[in-house]
Amino acid sequence: MRADLEIIQDWIEPGSRVLDLGCGSGELLQFLTEQKKVLGYGLEINPQDIQSCIDAGVNVIEQDLDQGLTNFNDNSFDVVVMTQALQAVHRPDLVLDEMLRVGREVIVTFPNFGHWRARFYLALKGEMPVSKFLPYTWYDTPNIHFCTFKDFEALCWQKQIHITERMVVDSRHRDRWLLQWWPNMLGEIAIYRVTR
Amino acid sequence: MPSSIPHDSVGIVTPQLLEFKEPLPLRSGRVLPEYQLMIETYGTLNADRSNAVLICHALSGHHHVAGYHSEEDKKPGWWDSAVGPGKVIDTNKFFVVGLNNLGGCHGSTGPQSINPETGKEYGPDFPVVTVRDWVNSQARLADRLGIQQWAAVVGGSLGGMQALRWSISYPERLRHCLVIASAPKLTAQNIAFNEVARQAISKDPEFFGGRYREHNTVPKRGLMLARMLGHITYLSDDSMREKFGRELRSGKLSFDFEADFQVESYLRYQGESFSESFDANTYLLMTKALDYFDPTVDFDGDLVAALSGAQCSYLLVSFTTDWRFSSARSREIVDALIAAGKRVAYAEVDAPQGHDAFLMPIPRYMEVFGGYMNRVASELEPGGNA
Numbered sequence: 001m002r003a004d005l006e007i008i009q010d011w012i013e014p015g016s017r018v019l020d021l022g023c024g025s026g027e028l029l030q031f032l033t034e035q036k037k038v039l040g041y042g043l044e045i046n047p048q049d050i051q052s053c054i055d056a057g058v059n060v061i062e063q064d065l066d067q068g069l070t071n072f073n074d075n076s077f078d079v080v081v082m083t084q085a086l087q088a089v090h091r092p093d094l095v096l097d098e099m100l101r102v103g104r105e106v107i108v109t110f111p112n113f114g115h116w117r118a119r120f121y122l123a124l125k126g127e128m129p130v131s132k133f134l135p136y137t138w139y140d141t142p143n144i145h146f147c148t149f150k151d152f153e154a155l156c157w158q159k160q161i162h163i164t165e166r167m168v169v170d171s172r173h174r175d176r177w178l179l180q181w182w183p184n185m186l187g188e189i190a191i192y193r194v195t196r
Numbered sequence: 197m198p199s200s201i202p203h204d205s206v207g208i209v210t211p212q213l214l215e216f217k218e219p220l221p222l223r224s225g226r227v228l229p230e231y232q233l234m235i236e237t238y239g240t241l242n243a244d245r246s247n248a249v250l251i252c253h254a255l256s257g258h259h260h261v262a263g264y265h266s267e268e269d270k271k272p273g274w275w276d277s278a279v280g281p282g283k284v285i286d287t288n289k290f291f292v293v294g295l296n297n298l299g300g301c302h303g304s305t306g307p308q309s310i311n312p313e314t315g316k317e318y319g320p321d322f323p324v325v326t327v328r329d330w331v332n333s334q335a336r337l338a339d340r341l342g343i344q345q346w347a348a349v350v351g352g353s354l355g356g357m358q359a360l361r362w363s364i365s366y367p368e369r370l371r372h373c374l375v376i377a378s379a380p381k382l383t384a385q386n387i388a389f390n391e392v393a394r395q396a397i398s399k400d401p402e403f404f405g406g407r408y409r410e411h412n413t414v415p416k417r418g419l420m421l422a423r424m425l426g427h428i429t430y431l432s433d434d435s436m437r438e439k440f441g442r443e444l445r446s447g448k449l450s451f452d453f454e455a456d457f458q459v460e461s462y463l464r465y466q467g468e469s470f471s472e473s474f475d476a477n478t479y480l481l482m483t484k485a486l487d488y489f490d491p492t493v494d495f496d497g498d499l500v501a502a503l504s505g506a507q508c509s510y511l512l513v514s515f516t517t518d519w520r521f522s523s524a525r526s527r528e529i530v531d532a533l534i535a536a537g538k539r540v541a542y543a544e545v546d547a548p549q550g551h552d553a554f555l556m557p558i559p560r561y562m563e564v565f566g567g568y569m570n571r572v573a574s575e576l577e578p579g580g581n582a
Contacts, residue, residue: 017537039537041534041540047543047560050543050564051563051564051567053541054511054541054543054564054567054568054571055567055570055571057571058541059539059540059541060541060542060543061530061534061540061541061542062542062543062544063542071527071531072531072534073535076534076535
């Protein structure tokens with residue numbers, strides 16, 4: 001399992017109701033359903049990913065996150081999760097609001113654009129960073145709203161969103177002491193646990 | 197006829213007529229004293245009787261779901277694209293049951309049957325049957341076939357309503373419910389289309405209050421109009437444009453009121469051939485069953501409450517250009533299922549064919565449908581949940 005998913009599953013109580021936004025092939029939900037007996041639903045728009053979910057028996061719903069979550073009631077989920085998709089939606093701030101409305105708790109992960117490699121790439125080459133972890137070029141990338149950890153935390157502060165836990169890992173999802181010392185420079189992926 | 201029966205066909209099939217002597221109480225308060233159901237089955241029921249799949253038909257469907265009735269048969273059953281060996285509903289794995297619903301005109305008890313109380317044909321006196329009544333009759337059919345629990349109940353459109361009703365009326369008797377291109381209940385617009393169809397039939401001078409057979413006639417014009425209207429609503433603007441455009445039949449305008457455009461002659465042909473093969477009273481009954489369907493009536497209009505007792509898993513599929521049973525209507529069911537905490541998967545298939553798409557082997561549709569049915573089949577294997 002992807003290491004950020006490994007960390008997330010630790011934060012989810014057995015038997016909870018989970019909504020996974022942009023659930024991909026359903027890996028996290030399948031694991032949570034089998035191991036933690038959660039009642040999980042995933043929203044996805046990619047037909048191949050939807051197919052993988054159906055083949056795996058994951059509750060997948062074809063729904064575009066950019067259309068909002070208005071079809072879900074307030075607090076209808078214990079946890080709303082979004083892994084590596086915040087940077088790909090049109091309005092991350094509005095999606096975050098919606099997640100906090102629908103779920104009692106929110107877990108988000110996203111790539112850190114403030115990582116030293118990205119900084120140096122842009123600073124030295126003068127080009128938008130392309131890496132093994134973020135292999136897209138600027139014109140075809142689905143990642144339209146890159147942010148750094150600092151940016152995200154500023155948004156949370158502004159919206160009075162309470163950060164209950166934060167993990168910073170590198171591209172191999174290792175949590176090393178160096179990362180915690182200067183996360184915005186050294187961390188590649190952030191995993192946040194937030195509530196209102 | 198096909199020069200030879202395709203290898204992925206169930207082959208030559210023979211319908212069976214089953215007699216039910218126990219009276220069936222109907223939602224209207226009336227009782228059907230006895231009835232017959234015309235059915236077809238494909239595949240083999242396994243030893244623990246866990247691999248049965250029920251196919252519920254839509255407005256004009258029937259028991260002949262797949263295969264051919266003879267070597268001379270020109271067309272296979274109405275859902276042959278989905279049912280057969282190696283197809284999405286794989287008859288190598290499943291025992292598939294199709295039936296003609298009560299009120300139908302393909303062999304089951306309906307307006308053309310003899311009313312045992314009068315010794316004459318029911319005609320317009322055949323009771324108005326509802327989706328719930330059909331599902332009750334299907335449950336008795338399951339009893340007769342020795343099927344305690346369906347592996348899946350599957351239906352599109354009006355058939356999807358029956359599948360949904362199964363999950364509410366008999367929650368312990370199905371493991372999976374596949375609701376395709378359907379709706380939790382009809383909208384006013386949808387009922388309006390049905391009403392125009394019914395008016396076309398009942399205002400035909402040859403309808404005789406539904407007793408046309410006593411007058412040795414058929415309200416063909418009314419049926420034809422009803423079908424023409426229905427047919428338009430089953431297609432999409434795009435699919436009609438693609439199929440006909442503004443193509444003329446004879447290359448030039450006739451400047452009279454005959455059919456100038458290809459679309460006109462197509463609709464006339466569809467309407468006429470339908471009017472020769474379908475019963476007018478059955479058409480009225482089927483459209484009423486559609487209009488009346490509302491699983492929330494016993495639950496104060498609350499769909500979440502209506503579905504809260506369900507125990508099965510669901511697959512819902514809708515099609516982007518279907519405006520008669522739009523994706524939004526399927527989403528209402530999906531949202532209610534999620535709110536009720538039921539297992540559900542939903543796919544919205546991008547397809548230009550409108551409502552008719554649910555009968556077509558559209559690649560993504562077949563992949564979703566087949567992937568789900570594979571899961572259903574995998575539960576039948578040792579160690580599965582069936």
